[in-house]
Amino acid sequence: MSDPFIEINQLSKDFDVSPPALERWIERSPRRILHAVDKVSFHITRGETFALVGESGSGKSTIGRMAVGLLSPTNGDVKLDHQSLFRSDAAHTQAMRRRIQMIFQDPYASLNPRWRTGSIIAEPLRVFNPRQPKPEQIEAIARLLEKVGLSPVDALKFPHEFSGGQRQRIAIARALAANPDFIVCDEPTSALDVSVQAQILNLMRDLQEQFGLTYLLISHNLAVVRHMARRIGVIYLGRLVEVADASQLFNNPRHPYTRMLLAAVPDIQKIGAGRTTRMEGEVPNPINPPSGCHFHPRCPLASTRCTQEAPELIDGVACHAVARPA
Amino acid sequence: MLQAVPAPPLLDVKDLTVQIDTRRGPLLAIDHISFHIARGEILGIVGESGAGKSLTGAAIINLLTPPIRRIQGEISLQGARIDGLSIQAMRELRGKKIGMIFQDPLTSLDPLATIAQQLIETLRAHLPLSPSAARARAIGLLREVGIPAPEQRIDAYPHAFSGGMRQRVVIALALAAEPELIIADEPTTALDVSVQAQIIELLKALCAQRGASIMLITHDMGVIAETADRVAVMYAGRIVEIGPVAQIIQSPRHPYTQGLMGAIPSLGADRTRLTQISGAMPRLTALPEGCAFAPRCTKAMALCQTQRPSLTPHEQGAAACFLLEGATV
Numbered sequence: 226m227s228d229p230f231i232e233i234n235q236l237s238k239d240f241d242v243s244p245p246a247l248e249r250w251i252e253r254s255p256r257r258i259l260h261a262v263d264k265v266s267f268h269i270t271r272g273e274t275f276a277l278v279g280e281s282g283s284g285k286s287t288i289g290r291m292a293v294g295l296l297s298p299t300n301g302d303v304k305l306d307h308q309s310l311f312r313s314d315a316a317h318t319q320a321m322r323r324r325i326q327m328i329f330q331d332p333y334a335s336l337n338p339r340w341r342t343g344s345i346i347a348e349p350l351r352v353f354n355p356r357q358p359k360p361e362q363i364e365a366i367a368r369l370l371e372k373v374g375l376s377p378v379d380a381l382k383f384p385h386e387f388s389g390g391q392r393q394r395i396a397i398a399r400a401l402a403a404n405p406d407f408i409v410c411d412e413p414t415s416a417l418d419v420s421v422q423a424q425i426l427n428l429m430r431d432l433q434e435q436f437g438l439t440y441l442l443i444s445h446n447l448a449v450v451r452h453m454a455r456r457i458g459v460i461y462l463g464r465l466v467e468v469a470d471a472s473q474l475f476n477n478p479r480h481p482y483t484r485m486l487l488a489a490v491p492d493i494q495k496i497g498a499g500r501t502t503r504m505e506g507e508v509p510n511p512i513n514p515p516s517g518c519h520f521h522p523r524c525p526l527a528s529t530r531c532t533q534e535a536p537e538l539i540d541g542v543a544c545h546a547v548a549r550p551a
Numbered sequence: 552m553l554q555a556v557p558a559p560p561l562l563d564v565k566d567l568t569v570q571i572d573t574r575r576g577p578l579l580a581i582d583h584i585s586f587h588i589a590r591g592e593i594l595g596i597v598g599e600s601g602a603g604k605s606l607t608g609a610a611i612i613n614l615l616t617p618p619i620r621r622i623q624g625e626i627s628l629q630g631a632r633i634d635g636l637s638i639q640a641m642r643e644l645r646g647k648k649i650g651m652i653f654q655d656p657l658t659s660l661d662p663l664a665t666i667a668q669q670l671i672e673t674l675r676a677h678l679p680l681s682p683s684a685a686r687a688r689a690i691g692l693l694r695e696v697g698i699p700a701p702e703q704r705i706d707a708y709p710h711a712f713s714g715g716m717r718q719r720v721v722i723a724l725a726l727a728a729e730p731e732l733i734i735a736d737e738p739t740t741a742l743d744v745s746v747q748a749q750i751i752e753l754l755k756a757l758c759a760q761r762g763a764s765i766m767l768i769t770h771d772m773g774v775i776a777e778t779a780d781r782v783a784v785m786y787a788g789r790i791v792e793i794g795p796v797a798q799i800i801q802s803p804r805h806p807y808t809q810g811l812m813g814a815i816p817s818l819g820a821d822r823t824r825l826t827q828i829s830g831a832m833p834r835l836t837a838l839p840e841g842c843a844f845a846p847r848c849t850k851a852m853a854l855c856q857t858q859r860p861s862l863t864p865h866e867q868g869a870a871a872c873f874l875l876e877g878a879t880v
């Protein structure tokens with residue numbers, strides 16, 4: 226039960242965002258390093274949905290891209306079924322890739338515009354099952370299209386002939402075609418209207434039950450996250466600040482940032498009204514983040530210790546002020 | 552009221568009809584829709600994926616490309632027709648008087664040019680600014696849309712920005728020339744709640760201070776509730792309901808709008824199944840003869856299978872459903 230299927234261990238990613246060398250030399254400015262992901266660790270049990278939430282630019286997609294092996298970490302490791310994704314032998318990587326799929330944040334950029342929908346979905350089918358006879362393959366494509374609420378005749382169309390939401394469904398159908406164990410879903414429904422969103426979320430859960438799929442769900446929509454995830458990790462400027470069971474996080478958020486995040490959710494009950502609670506303070510600069518706890522300039526509980534010392538993640542929360550069970 | 556004679560609405564759309572030509576014949580993607588947007592008003596457009604929301608936006612600014620074309624309809628901006636403008640005149644209007652935020656942030660940015668180059672070029676195309684003034688203004692715009700330390704990030708290429716940051720650059724581009732009308736197609740979908748709140752406040756301030764008007768296409772009813780004055784609900788190429796935001800959310804009249812409200816996941820509930828409207832919207836190739844929603848409607852009557860309801864006004868707004876015309880089973 227508690228055997229971790231996906232292990233994210235001390236994962237870090239730095240990007241060099243320095244100006245060009247010559248300019249840097251003329252202006253005598255130092256290199257600029259952006260710590261997009263900073264020593265993040267969590268695990269996901271088989272068949273479970275783990276969600277990552279956090280502000281735009283906090284590093285969620287970067288973690289997602291490392292979790293599928295598309296981007297190599299500066300430090301740390303990702304393990305699937307106790308095997309590292311970042312070993313140097315190609316055959317191993319190839320085998321692992323097949324078990325992991327990603328649904329990207331941008332459904333436009335992720336579909337090849339020159340391929341018909343049918344070929345887009347068939348690509349992983351061919352990799353996964355190269356000797357499948359053509360008629361069976363066509364039938365499999367039709368079934369996948371129907372699963373995501375499209376029609377078999379759509380296999381003949383090109384991506385530009387679909388609306389935004391329809392294209393995202395093609396991306397989901399393609400991810401499912403590989404018959405993966407683990408899917409990283411980066412904002413899978415943010416391009417969809419609510420009624421299609423409901424269908425896709427229900428579908429994702431049905432498939433999870435049917436095939437024991439494990440999901441890493443990245444979303445800024447807290448209602449979606451609450452609906453889907455068993456456990457949730459909250460990211461702030463590249464660091465994990467809280468990890469908790471979904472119901473606990475929503476009923477009893479502990480980290481000051483999590484509390485602020487929950488209070489800022491738009492609500493259809495608040496017609497015409499401004500938000501009662503707004504996020505205080507400016508979003509800090511990730512290239513030169515605040516010292517100590519990155520959240521201290523916006524935190525109502527901050528003390529001098531918070532400006533000097535980064536809090537460790539202990540018992541699911543990284544904050545100096547939050548009371549811990551003795 | 553300052554004037555005795557009512558000014559024309561900022562945007563007036565009458566009988567807009569858009570067709571897609573295919574080998575198997577024409578498809579009606581937008582079917583005689585009419586609406587207006589007043590000065591300083593935010594009109595929300597919601598509806599099923601594929602209902603024609605983005606095509607409506609594209610039709611207004613004349614950005615349809617074959618095989619899609621407008622076959623009927625009048626579009627007026629501040630009382631003057633804009634549907635017959637030359638390509639050149641339309642290009643000037645776009646950007647200057649009408650700002651457009653497209654649904655796909657990545658494709659609206661040039662991957663080979665830095666954020667600075669793209670913003671400065673747009674600013675200087677519409678406003679008389681020196682290169683250094685344009686750069687300062689570009690940095691200011693990025694700050695307004697919530698990019699931290701914009702002076703350090705502005706020279707980056709789009710791939711170095713996160714999804715939400717790219718979306719905000721697109722918003723900054725659309726606002727650059729201070730347009731009168733902003734057509735925003737899903738402007739906040741990739742944004743978390745805090746940045747979303749900031750963008751919404753920015754858009755509302757533009758309406759309140761400069762009298763700009765916004766056509767806000769989104770499927771996020773939370774955003775609609777907080778920003779829109781009125782809402783139009785689209786289904787299969789038609790407007791099925793339109794009215795003030797409070798009426799649409801609290802007492803929707805059309806069965807589709809009612810279903811839409813039930814499908815919203817709420818923060819209050821744990822992992823339960825969402826109500827979903829069963830079935831899917833009909834394809835353009837197989838539009839039913841009667842009401843397009845009839846195959847999925849729990850209240851459909853015999854009449855609904857054969858005849859199309861038209862938009863019928865009530866005290867607050869209008870809805871296209873036979874139930875509201877007093878028909879009974």
Ligand SMILES: Nc1ncnc2c1ncn2[C@@H]1O[C@H](COP(=O)(O)OP(=O)(O)OP(=O)(O)O)[C@@H](O)[C@H]1O
Nearest residue numbers: 240261281282283284285286287711712713714715
């Ligand atoms: N290739 C890159 N080069 C330089 N910086 C990058 C690169 N990719 C990402 N970044 C930076 O890393 C940070 C985290 O980006 P990431 O895409 O992971 O954010 P995110 O949490 O997914 O945000 P969003 O919700 O907006 O999608 C951002 O500041 C971004 O600008």
Ligand SMILES: Nc1ncnc2c1ncn2[C@@H]1O[C@H](COP(=O)(O)OP(=O)(O)OP(=O)(O)O)[C@@H](O)[C@H]1O
Nearest residue numbers: 385386387388389390391600601602603604605606
């Ligand atoms: N180039 C095209 N060729 C053929 N059909 C098209 C084309 N572009 C759009 N369509 C069709 O027109 C209809 C309306 O598309 P539109 O993009 O306006 O939908 P939308 O309401 O914006 O949906 P979404 O919420 O998913 O973005 C859809 O059924 C779509 O498949």
Ligand code: SF4
Nearest residue numbers: 518524531544545546
């Ligand atoms: S560590 Fe200090 S600054 Fe950081 S969240 Fe806790 S109280 Fe606030």
Ligand SMILES: [Mg+2]
Nearest residue numbers: 286330713714
């Ligand atoms: Mg992202």
Ligand SMILES: [Mg+2]
Nearest residue numbers: 388389605654
């Ligand atoms: Mg659209």
